[in-house]
Amino acid sequence: MKKPLGVAVLGLGWMGQVHSRAMLRMPSLFPERSFDPVLVVCADTEQERRDRAVNDFGFQRAVSDWREAVEADDVDIVWVTAPNMLHVPMIEAAAAAGKAVFSEKPIGGKPEQTLTAFKAAEKAGVRTAVGYNYLWAPLVLHARELIASGALGEITHYRGRFLSMYGSDEMGLLTWRFILDQGGYGATSDILSHSISLAQFLVGEITEVVGMRNTTIPQRPLPTGAASHYGRGKPEDPKGDVENEDFASMLCSFKSGATGTFESSRTMVGPESQNAFEVYGTKGALSWNLEKMNELQYYRLTEDPNSGYTTIYGGDRFPFHGAFAPGQANPIGLEDLMAIEDYSFLEAIASDSPFSPSFREAVDVVSVQQALINSWESRAWEPVVDLAGK
Numbered sequence: 597m598k599k600p601l602g603v604a605v606l607g608l609g610w611m612g613q614v615h616s617r618a619m620l621r622m623p624s625l626f627p628e629r630s631f632d633p634v635l636v637v638c639a640d641t642e643q644e645r646r647d648r649a650v651n652d653f654g655f656q657r658a659v660s661d662w663r664e665a666v667e668a669d670d671v672d673i674v675w676v677t678a679p680n681m682l683h684v685p686m687i688e689a690a691a692a693a694g695k696a697v698f699s700e701k702p703i704g705g706k707p708e709q710t711l712t713a714f715k716a717a718e719k720a721g722v723r724t725a726v727g728y729n730y731l732w733a734p735l736v737l738h739a740r741e742l743i744a745s746g747a748l749g750e751i752t753h754y755r756g757r758f759l760s761m762y763g764s765d766e767m768g769l770l771t772w773r774f775i776l777d778q779g780g781y782g783a784t785s786d787i788l789s790h791s792i793s794l795a796q797f798l799v800g801e802i803t804e805v806v807g808m809r810n811t812t813i814p815q816r817p818l819p820t821g822a823a824s825h826y827g828r829g830k831p832e833d834p835k836g837d838v839e840n841e842d843f844a845s846m847l848c849s850f851k852s853g854a855t856g857t858f859e860s861s862r863t864m865v866g867p868e869s870q871n872a873f874e875v876y877g878t879k880g881a882l883s884w885n886l887e888k889m890n891e892l893q894y895y896r897l898t899e900d901p902n903s904g905y906t907t908i909y910g911g912d913r914f915p916f917h918g919a920f921a922p923g924q925a926n927p928i929g930l931e932d933l934m935a936i937e938d939y940s941f942l943e944a945i946a947s948d949s950p951f952s953p954s955f956r957e958a959v960d961v962v963s964v965q966q967a968l969i970n971s972w973e974s975r976a977w978e979p980v981v982d983l984a985g986k
C-alpha cells in the first residue's frame with residue numbers, strides 16, 4: 597500500500613510546471629516508490645495559470661491566495677515555486693501549518709532570508725528540501741563517487757562556472773530577477789548559487805573567498821501586462837534600473853586545502869547555459885557541462901603516451917538514469933533531474949529517512965555568498981562564517 601502524499605504547488609510558472617509534471621510522471625518512472633503524490637491544490641495569482649493547473653495538470657483545485665493552499669488539511673507537502681520574494685512568507689506559513697516544504701533555490705534572494713526560512717522550518721520541526729537539481733544529475737552523482745573513492749587522488753583545484761544568456765538581450769524585461777526587493781541579489785543568488793552547491797557537494801566546505809561583480813545592462817524595459825515573466829520590450833518602452841549584479845566571480849579556498857575559481861553571468865553572449873565544473877586532482881581530472889549533461893570527461897594520469905580525456909556517456913549503470921532510458925548513451929534531460937529530486941524527497945518523507953540538500957545546505961550556500969558580498973565591500977579576502985552559527 598503506497599502512502600498518499602497531498603501536494604500544494606505555489607506558483608505555476610516555469611518551475612511550478614516542471615515539478616507538477618514530475619509528480620505526474622512519478623508512478624510510471626518509479627514503480628518501487630512507497631508513496632503516491634496527489635496534486636491537491638495549485639496557487640497562482642494569474643487566472644490562466646489556475647486554469648492550466650486544473651485542466652492540464654489535473655490539480656483537484658486552484659486558488660489565487662497561496663495561504664489557503666498552505667493551510668489546507670489535505671496538503672502534506674508544499675512546493676514553493678514562486679518568485680524569490682515570496683519564498684520566506686510562504687515557507688513560514690507552511691512550516692507553521694506543520695507541512696513539509698520543498699523550496700526552489702536560492703530560498704529568498706538575500707542570505708539573511710535563506711537563514712530566516714531555515715530557522716522557521718527548524719523551529720517547526722518540518723522536513724525540508726531545496727531545489728539544487730544539478731546535484732541529482734546521474735553523472736554528477738557518479739563524479740562525486742569517483743572523487744570520494746580517491747580516483748582523482750588529492751583534489752587540488754575546482755573550477756565552477758554558470759554562464760547563462762537569459763539576460764543577454766538588453767530588451768529583456770525588468771522582471772523580478774533584476775530587482776533587489778524581489779529577486780534579491782542577481783547572478784550570485786540565481787546561478788552562482790548552483791555552482792557553489794555543486795562545489796560543496798563534490799569537494800566540500802569553502803572557508804574563504806574574494807570576488808568582484810559588475811552590472812553590464814544597467815536598464816531594461818519595464819514589464820507591461822501580468823504574464824510577461826520572460827518577455828521582451830521595445831526600444832521606445834519606458835525603462836527602469838537593474839538593481840543587482842549581472843556578473844560575479846570568486847576565488848576561494850576549500851577546507852581540504854584545494855583552491856577554487858568561479859564565474860557567473862546572466863548577460864554574456866555566447867555561453868547559453870554553461871553550468872559547468874572541472875575538478876583537478878593529483879591523479880586525474882573530471883569535467884562536466886550542463887550543455888552536454890549526458891557526458892562526463894575523465895582524465896587519468898598514466899604512463900601511456902596515448903593518455904587524454906575519455907568521454908563517459910550517461911547510461912543506466914549510473915544512479916537513476918535507468919528510470920528514464922535503458923542501456924548506454926541514451927540521453928536524459930533537464931526535467932528528469934527535477935523528477936529525481938522530487939522522487940528522492942518524497943521517498944525520504946514516506947520512509948522517514950534523511951534527505952539533502954535541505955534548507956541546511958541552502959544556508960551553507962548563502963554563507964559563502966555572504967562572504968562574497970562582504971568582499972565586494974571590503975575588496976579583500978573574507979572568511980566564510982556559517983550563518984546558522986553551527
Ligand SMILES: NC(=O)c1ccc[n+]([C@@H]2O[C@H](COP(=O)([O-])OP(=O)(O)OC[C@H]3O[C@@H](n4cnc5c(N)ncnc54)[C@H](O)[C@@H]3O)[C@@H](O)[C@H]2O)c1
Nearest residue numbers: 607608609610611639640641677678679680700701727825
Ligand atoms: N532549480 C532551477 O534550476 C531553477 C530554474 C528556474 C527558476 N528557479 C527558481 O524557481 C522560482 C520560480 O522561478 P520561475 O522561473 O519558475 O518563475 P516564473 O516567473 O516563471 O513563475 C513564477 C510563478 O509564480 C506566480 N506568482 C507570482 N506571485 C504569486 C503569488 N503571490 N501567489 C502565487 N503565485 C504567484 C506567477 O504568476 C508565476 O506563474 C525562483 O525562486 C527561481 O529562482 C529554479
